[in-house]
Amino acid sequence: MQIEFEMSDDIITAILTGELDHHSALSIREDIDHAMQVYRAKNLILDFSSVSFADSSGIGMIMGRYKKVKEKDGCMMLCGCSVYMKRIFEMAGIFTIIEETEERGEAMRQLKERGEENER
Amino acid sequence: MKDNVVTVEFIAIAENERFARMVAAAFVVPFDPTVEEITEIKTAVSEAVSNSVIHAYNSSGEGTIKLEMRSTEKGTITIIVEDYGIGIDDIEAARAPMFTTSALEERSGMGFTIMESFTDKLIVESEKEKGTRVTLVKMLDISCGL
Structure with missing residues (x-):
């Protein structure tokens, strides 16, 4: 598995x-x-749009990152999950605490909006 | 298609989780399964093998895992993942969603739940200090191909 990072303001995207x-x-x-x-x-x-396979280890990885992000009062979002990944993640109730979008741009837009709301 | 049996044995290292699910996918290819069926089989095998690597042998990288794959001409696939590790204390508890013995290591406790949901039948047999045998049964929908 490979990973790439993109930084925009205080949002890091892991592809x-x-x-x-x-x-x-x-x-x-x-x-x-x-x-x-x-x-x-x-x-x-x-x-997750270029992830071709995921099992329950993905759940542990997401929940672990979520805890760390929350410790810093940050927000976390998922994007590009396939129908199979959604099935697995739904079983663990991930989408009840972490929001998800189809496109990365949309996730970015939502996070930036939240950041602006917090500054007001 | 004749009934078929393929057995593979490998050492219990995390790198072999991928190998095991690739082998299982290759085994069912002659039945012309759907992408969904292949994904479900690969995921269930990955969960079973990961359990053996992590729990049966405590991530030591020592010990072996046996993967036995059987098929019938009607498209019933039986995959047995067997290890010779520490065994499971309480199978019923282990199969419950969110159960994990290693909460500190970011385990989800969803392995057996996923195996159960992605197959038609799941049998778990275990004996302390002897090992664990997980049997996954999947009925492929091959009627459209005949």
């Missing part, structure tokens, strides 16, 4: 490519935590 399982989740979560620390990012978007 994941490949297969997300127990093996790949081990390094992916370290990479994301490290990048958030280095860029001092508060908010996180996980882009």
